[in-house]
Amino acid sequence: MSTFKYADDKIKTRDIMIAVPSMVIAVGILAFPRLLSEVTFSSDGWVAILLSGLVAVIFTWAVAKIAANFPNQSFFTYASFLVSKPIAVILVVLFSIQGITLTAFEVRAITDISHQYLFQETPMQIISLTFLLVVVYAVSGSRAGIFRLNVLFMPIIFVTTVILVLFSIGYMEVKNILPVLKTDVDGYMQGTLQSALSYTGIGVLFFYISLVRNPKKAPRMAAFGMSGAVVIYMLIYLTCIAVFGQSATEVIRFPFVELAKTVEIPGGFFERLESIFFVIWIMAIFTTTVMAFDATIFALNSIFPKVKKIKLVFTLTPFIYLIALFPNNYLETDTFGDFVSYYGWGLSITVLILLWIMYKVKGAKKSGKK
Numbered sequence: 087m088s089t090f091k092y093a094d095d096k097i098k099t100r101d102i103m104i105a106v107p108s109m110v111i112a113v114g115i116l117a118f119p120r121l122l123s124e125v126t127f128s129s130d131g132w133v134a135i136l137l138s139g140l141v142a143v144i145f146t147w148a149v150a151k152i153a154a155n156f157p158n159q160s161f162f163t164y165a166s167f168l169v170s171k172p173i174a175v176i177l178v179v180l181f182s183i184q185g186i187t188l189t190a191f192e193v194r195a196i197t198d199i200s201h202q203y204l205f206q207e208t209p210m211q212i213i214s215l216t217f218l219l220v221v222v223y224a225v226s227g228s229r230a231g232i233f234r235l236n237v238l239f240m241p242i243i244f245v246t247t248v249i250l251v252l253f254s255i256g257y258m259e260v261k262n263i264l265p266v267l268k269t270d271v272d273g274y275m276q277g278t279l280q281s282a283l284s285y286t287g288i289g290v291l292f293f294y295i296s297l298v299r300n301p302k303k304a305p306r307m308a309a310f311g312m313s314g315a316v317v318i319y320m321l322i323y324l325t326c327i328a329v330f331g332q333s334a335t336e337v338i339r340f341p342f343v344e345l346a347k348t349v350e351i352p353g354g355f356f357e358r359l360e361s362i363f364f365v366i367w368i369m370a371i372f373t374t375t376v377m378a379f380d381a382t383i384f385a386l387n388s389i390f391p392k393v394k395k396i397k398l399v400f401t402l403t404p405f406i407y408l409i410a411l412f413p414n415n416y417l418e419t420d421t422f423g424d425f426v427s428y429y430g431w432g433l434s435i436t437v438l439i440l441l442w443i444m445y446k447v448k449g450a451k452k453s454g455k456k
Contacts, residue, residue, distance in 0.1 A: 097297045099307040101233040105294065105377065106146060106311030108236040109287040111243070111318060112374035113195040114423070116340040116367070118284055118319060119326035123336035125276040129263035129327045132320060134277030139316030141278075142285040146312040149288055149434065150305035152441050153295035157302075161292045162388035168444040177437055178385045181289060184430050185382030186402060188287065190409035191426045192375040193218050194419055196368065197410070203343065204364060214410050217375075218403065224376045225383060226399050229297070232373075232380055239369045246366040247318055251325045253349045258328035283427035284319065285312070287374065289434040290381040339416070379406070 122131035156164035161181075165174035197214045205213055224232065269277070291308060298304045326341040329348065335341050346363035383398050390398070413419040 095229045095297055096299045097230060097233045097294075099298055099300055099303040101237065102150070102291070102294065102298055102304050103307040103311040103314075104236045104240045105233060106288070106291070106308050107315035107318070108240050108370070108373040109290055109377050110142075110285045110312070110315050110374075111370050112287075113192055113199070113371050114284045114286075114427075115319065115322060115370075116199065116342045118281075119323045119335050119341040120338055121280050122277055122323060123327070123332050123341075125280060126273050126332075127269040128265055128332050129324060130267060130269040130273070131277055131281075131323055131327070133267070133269070134274055134281045135316065135320050135323060137274070137278045138281035138285070139313070139319070141282060142288070142316065143309050143312045145435075145438070146288050146291065147305045147309040148442070149291045149438055150295055150308040152438065152445060153292055154298075154301040154304045155445065156296075158296060160296050160388045161385065165441065168441055168448070175389055178389050180433055181292070181437075182382050182385050184289065184426070184433055185378050185385065186406055187409065187422075187426050188378040188430065189221070189375055189382070190406045190412075191419075191423050192371055192378065193221070193406065193410040194413060195423065196371045196375075198416065198419055199340065199343070200364075200368075203360070211411065214407065217372075218407055218410070221372065221375050221379055222399060222403055224372075225379045226396055229380060229384070232376055235376070236373055239373055243366055243370050244314075244318065246363070247321065250346060250349060250363065251321050254325050254329055254345060257348060258325070259331070260328075262328050262331040263324070281319070283424070283431065285315070286427045286430040287378065288312070289430060289437070290377060292434075292437070293381050293384050 162174050162178055165177055193214055196217055197210050200213050201210050295301055295304050322342055326335050326345055329345060338344050346360040383395055386398055413422050
């Protein structure tokens with residue numbers, strides 16, 4: 087396969103800022119309002135989003151900061167320095183497993199949604215294979231090209247979301263968001279946890295910061311990017327609650343999709359707004375899937391430097407496809423998604439704490455010389 091290569095794979099801090107929301111805004115946001123409505127009362131989920139968002143922003147900054155302390159060094163290189171090479175290999179393998187499972191989950195989730203709303207007569211195996219092959223094509227090319235794709239798609243996704251929210255104003259009812267602050271502490275805690283799980287994927291920053299030309303600014307820009315993702319989650323949740331109400335939202339499988347089907351543009355300019363919505367949102371899911379897969383290849387290449395990227399891509403693709411087809415129904419897919427989220431957060435938090443402790447113990451004085 088002949089692929090186009092940029093002069094280098096270096097990226098700007100702006101690319102990191104856009105990559106963060108491109109990574110964490112994916113298929114989970116379609117069901118996010120329902121999951122939050124199940125554990126909070128009325129519109130109180132905004133408190134949980136705010137709390138989890140604050141945690142996610144701080145965590146994003148911390149991940150980017152530890153990586154930025156070792157400029158132009160791969161995760162495997164600075165992890166080997168901090169925790170020894172054997173442990174670094176184990177960490178890379180664990181992150182690779184996360185990337186593989188996250189990629190498989192995104193493929194399966196977009197397959198379920200596409201089969202339900204767009205391609206009812208098309209076998210799910212064909213939908214999965216088609217989407218995965220497009221992802222493989224993107225990952226096989228330049229890594230810098232993936233970040234340029236994020237820069238192209240993310241503004242479109244953001245603008246489309248804002249437009250959908252604006253056209254939903256006429257369908258909103260004040261009674262749906264009242265009363266406020268009636269949820270108990272346990273509900274807020276569950277809501278905060280549920281919201282935090284939606285930000286899975288921040289761990290890719292451990293690897294991608296090494297590509298940044300000026301890594302000193304990367305932590306701040308990454309935090310800005312996560313803040314933008316939190317704002318989008320907040321807008322979508324409040325819009326769904328204001329339109330459907332909490333009781334209806336918690337029984338709709340994909341409230342955000344149903345919102346697009348409900349809203350109509352005045353003048354009949356578009357008869358089916360949800361068609362445009364699906365096209366745009368598939369972009370969001372596509373960028374997440376591509377970055378998860380690419381980060382996996384990036385990680386494995388660091389411990390297998392002599393293996394060509396394209397060989398790793400073609401080796402992992404069949405496994406991803408089989409894993410994506412493993413769930414037998416929606417419930418098993420949701421359970422698979424929960425596993426991916428808990429595993430991703432657990433791994434990232436553990437690695438972050440471990441690296442920061444070792445950095446304080448022996449890395450602060452030597453990182454610049456390494």
